[in-house]
Amino acid sequence: MVLFSDICHYREIIRRVDPEDIREVTRHLFQESVNIIERYGGYIDRMLWDGLMAVFGMPCTHEDDVVRAIRAALDIRRMAERLGRAEAGCIGEPLSMRSGIAYGLVVTGVTQKESGRPGLTGDTVNLAARLRDLASPGEVLAESGTFSSAAGFFRFEALPAVAVKGREAPIAVFRVADAVVRPEKVRRVHGLKTRLIARGRELKQMRDAALRLHRQAGTVLTICGDAGTGKSRLIAEFKASTRRSRICWLDGYAYTYTRAVPYYPFIDMLNRFFDIDEADGDTVILQKLHAGLGRWVADGDTVASYLAGFYTPSSLETVVSDQEVFKSRLQQAVTCLLSVLSRKAPTIVCLEDLHWADPSSLSLIRCILREPGLPLMFVISYRSSLNFAHGENGERVSHAWEHIHLRDLDVAASRAMAQSLIGTRAIPEALDHYLTSRVAGNPFFIEEVINALIDAGRLKRIGNRWHFEDMVAIPDLSSTINSIIHSRLDRLGRNAKAILQEAAVIGRVFHLTLLRRITDFPEVLTACLDQLAGQGLIRRQADPHEPVYRFNYGIVQEVVYNGILKKERRTIYEKIARVLESDGRP
Ligand SMILES: Nc1ncnc2c1ncn2[C@@H]1O[C@H](COP(=O)(O)OP(=O)(O)OP(=O)(O)O)[C@@H](O)[C@H]1O
Ligand SMILES: [Mg+2]
Known part of the structure; x- marks a missing residue:
């Protein structure tokens, strides 16, 4: 993903405004832009005199780099507008940024002399720059690859296609309007949808738990499984099945880019439930919470102000200096909201993707699950990398605890x-x-x-x-599958990733003895193989004679293999050949 952002009408501004003043404003603007890009895990490739170019997906890939790039562009736009308002006296006209985003391969060129960094070039870079040039003040423009990968997260408006140098046909252009309040991961399957396959038992288990709600019996239902095993689909089917039964639903999600945001799944849950927009300021948030709660809670003011603490922890923390008191107020406020709702209607609280939740959220959720007297159903999903039940056991939760472990489908x-x-x-x-x-x-x-x-x-x-x-x-x-796999590989750490590459050259199935003889990391081999097995990438096969491992998915082996530079691949092949020769094998 390549993002270009620049200041609109910069030439005119510098002609009109005192250079000293404008230098201070742009210094601030660029510093804030860099902070935003780094917060979303982007990489600043170059600073231009009136803007910047950033890349997402390099050196580390994330499975949602497209979403990260667009969010960064929208945040930069908002920040520039705010700064422009504050500096109106100095600049004299609204300050705005415009951005162009393109999705695709970038070519790492020769190392740049000045920065020592790899210079990035290629079609995607040119396209993003062209889209930036086409954008009006405040606009964020994207092409169709970006649009189709992020359609569930943002509102896009289609613009007339434009001709681009080097491309035969005109390209489709989309304007990003804003982020949607209730984002949905839309998988890009050309509109194809399957019926739900082979999860009837799990769906029934969930529906039975929902039925118990009518008898005021609560359940905590945890769903765990690797990426893509169908956690969200199962929950969506369950949600659809409860549609006619007057159930009150609350849902909150964690995202890869909100890991560092304290209590994000709760913020997301409140946003969705009270229709709070990301762009809403503190006052509007408080008003919406207050108005929403007023319908049910007698002491709405206090609860609303406590809930507002999720958005601006610092404001409530200054009033409540003690961290523990602060946390217990958040817990009290959430518990109050949930207990009021559950008295009105059977209530289900669904928290998804908690493997990306911050530690404060996990700790708060665990505390809430121990609260007695909440006749709710909690549905909590996470990938196998999170040990949600760690330090917990069924008896310490005030509800019945059920667990679903989703595995891959059989043949x-x-x-x-x-x-x-x-x-x-x-x-x-x-x-x-x-x-x-x-x-x-x-x-x-x-x-x-x-x-x-x-x-x-x-x-x-x-x-x-x-x-x-x-x-x-x-x-x-397709590129999505590659980026999902690469993002998992990037999180492994250098040694484990290098060992996985050596294994991928041996094949889908590899013997430990052979890997041990060719690896560059013999001292950490066992620990890394355990780590790789723990991540669900490989598994040890039951073989009484010799330890043998297997890639769980052939696709993963393929992507790892294709990601190795040809030169390195050849070196690994040569090592394998030498071992086989020394064993007298042809
Ligand atoms: N049992 C199933 N029958 C039919 N389609 C399924 C089934 N399970 C999953 N899918 C489809 O496979 C895709 C991946 O599933 P889903 O998004 O639910 O996985 P997930 O476990 O939530 O992954 P992640 O950890 O990335 O969030 C979805 O498009 C979903 O509709
Ligand atoms: Mg999911």
Whole structure:
């Protein structure tokens, strides 16, 4: 992801305004912009005289780099407007930034002499710069790749297509209007949707818990599983199934980029429930909380002011100097809200993706789950990397605690999912083989493979039906699947990642003895393999003679393998060949 942002009408401003004054304003503006970009994990590639270029997804990939880049652009816009208002006396006209964002590959060129950093070039960089040039003051413009990857998170407005140098056809341009209050991850499956496959038992378990709510019996239901195993889908199906039963729903999410924001899932929950917009200032937030609570709570003022503490912890902390008292006020306020709601109607609180929650949120959730007398159903989802139950046990929670561990689909269910996606039972053999051998039942990967086939023109819709063409081999996987896998790999740490690369060159299945003889990291090998197995990337096979490991997904092995520079790949192959030769193998 490449983002260009610059100050609008900069030339005119410097012509009119005292250079000393404008230098101070722009210094402040650029410093704040850099802070915003770094907060979203972006990398400043270069500072221009009137703006900057940033890259997201380098050196570290995140599975939501597109969302991060757009949020950064919107935050920069808001910050510039605020600064412009504050400095109106000095600049004389509104200060605004405009941005262009493009999604795609960037080419790392020769190291820049001045900065010592790699210079980035390529089509994506040119496109982002062109979009920035086309943008009017305050506008954030994006192309179709950005639009389709972030459609659930922002409101976009389509603009007329424009011609771009170096491209034959005009490109579609979208203006980012703003962030939506209730974002949804929209998977890019060309509008295809499957029925729910093989999760009937889990859905029934959830519905039974919801039925118990009518008898004032609460449940804590935790759902854990690796990325893409279907946690959100199961919750969405459950939510849809309760639609007719007068249930009050509250939901809050954690995101990769809100990890450092204290209590974010609670903030998100309040935003969604009280219709609070991100752009709302403290006063508006307090008004909305107050108005929303006034309907149910007698002492609405106090509860609203405590809840407002989630947004500006510092304001309440200055009044309440003791951290523990501050926390207990937040807990009191949430408990009060939930208990009032649950007296009015059966209430379900759903907190998703808590593997990205900050420690204060996790601690607050655990405290709330221990509160007696809340006849609620809590649905809490997280990836297997979080040990949510750590330090907890069923007896310490005031409700019945149930747990669902979602695993990958079996062969028959994977096939059924592919059939349901494209609405035909006739799946070509090459695809069937690929899904069962490489994808191994992960629903997200199954969807992405179908996606990749459509993108590559191998699967075409003719009338109402899908037709396969030239299905001898499966083409490259789409970029989303690559970035999800890369973002997991980036979090591994250097040694574990390097070991995984060595293993990927050996193959989908690798013997520990061979890996030990070729690795550059023999002293940390066992610890790293344990870590990789803990992350669900590989597993040890039951083999009584010799320890053998296997990549859980062929796709992961492929992406790791393709991510190794050719030169390094050759070095690893040579080491493997030497070991095999010394063992007398051909
Ligand atoms: N049992 C299923 N039947 C049909 N489709 C499914 C099933 N499980 C998941 N999917 C589809 O697979 C995709 C990935 O599922 P989902 O987003 O629910 O995974 P997740 O576990 O929430 O992943 P993450 O940890 O990334 O949030 C979705 O498009 C979803 O609709
Ligand atoms: Mg999910």
